[in-house]
Amino acid sequence: MTNNNRTPLVAAILTLSMAASVTAQANTTLRIAHLNPPEPTSSHSAAMVAVFKQLVETATSGEIQVEGYPSGQLGDDANAINQVSQGIVESSISSAGGVAEHYPRIGIFDIPFAFPNIGVATDVIDLSSDFGQQLAADMEAETSGLKVIGLLDSGGFFHFTNSQRPIESIEDMEGLRVRTMTLDTHETMINSLGGEATPISWSEVYTALQTGVADGQMNPILQTSFANFEEVQQYMTISNHLITPYVWLINDAFYEGLSEEHQKVIDWASKVAVDAGRAMSRIIEASDEGLPKLAEGMEINTLSSEQRQAFIDASQPAVLDTIESQYGEEGVALLDSLMESIEQAQ
Template identity: 65%
Template structure:
């Protein structure tokens, strides 16, 4: 599959030149993942956004990219965006949770029946997406440019044994993001949650600080976890969001023409990122790559039901305990959106 040629053609085809605008603007965009647009969804988003914005503005806007966590951890970069030190970041739920804990409402296990429904709900223009984005913006003061999944449904990897049943989770030290909902999920399965920042995960798996971790297949692939993990178990237990945020004052200070470019370019780039995750999953860079060096198993629907029975009450109880009525209302809203999004 000539992904590089296809991706480049898509980027160039979408870059429509507009008349020169009145002011020069520099925009710094940070994210945690590889710069190569064929390796990660945020890499694709950043590359497409840069191409579209710089071309459409005839060079009046320069987009500087800072991939691979160059500017710090997710939550640190969000702080920088809030302070106006950096203009924009594409952040994981773990980073967002430090500033907006209600991002945990996405973490009800097995809430989304398939990736099609998830894609329709985890979108800033969906009914739930509009409600979620409005509340996040009100609570943080950030401008949200995009909302999408973090790469697909989560799977477990570990170096001890295949995870085929709930009982197989017993005692496993599983790295999680610093999300209480993820910690509650692992605990409810009999595992031992080990919250760690992204930059420390590979070494923790390599040295045995953690037995395993959970992430979507594209993330497991580009992080090369197959080098330090033996088993990959496709549980599809949760799917979490990535949030693309911008400093609100910077956004408001753009000219009307520049703001229009940023709006449509970020929408197109978010769609590109969502699509790239699906392409990676299906290509030689995704599950096929991991299968060469890992033992892969698919958890059956019957066992998934047992995973759901063990985890859903614990995560729901945590959301109620930590976020009260607002959390339950948001949870009911996302569940209603899921039902409405089903064919």
């Protein structure tokens, strides 16, 4: 994505960035971009920014000021990551779809039904886990200007919603136009189930569902709720078919330019903030803003174990083939490490 597509806000930030050194100094500003709503009680990434801001500014006596840019103010995830890489913005909290444009091997997480429960996902998708450290090292080696300071799930397990019919079998997927991220693995999964994968950027999903450009979508309860998809979808299927990471990135040169003391603050504050983000996801899921809110506008059903197995049999081989063909030996090796980590965490 080229710099010609920058918004006026991004251009203003670029001007400020060129005028200031990225090395640590008094009143250093750390800007964090993310796509979700700004209220800490509405999204996990906003909760992370709020906690991180309070901890960093207090621990550094205000020498580092943290600013959040929610709701895609600085562009979509891929564009925000590009700005972090170039040092235009210091940090972003980004979905797998955005990360994939810079680090395609993030698609290894898209093996359908790979994670048995949220506890295992929490253990594995974490920067302190053996796999988390391996993933971060690989991502940093394969990209430019990026350092990983946090890993967590994207808000919980993915579920299907649509405007046509309840999904109770693979046959019910036939012909459904399902919005996906721009990930080959997501598109492969939907197509293998008989649906029609329809890649659409996050900012356009509501309108696409409202106008019928897409019949359905798949996301965790968290995102489905704060996006108000119950207003434009009639059916929801609790499928637990995917769980993908959110990746917290910081510009490597900015981080290295900080004093050792300030680096330590960033390290522990980001860890605490990730824990807060995970907790907020679980709280929203369990609150009236979770399933109860969605149930006011949608009919909800749950796949049985037999139905889930039919989905697994149809989709897993196809996604594995895509990973092998798209990501090569390195991707397969990383996938093997992921699956081993999942097995060990159970």
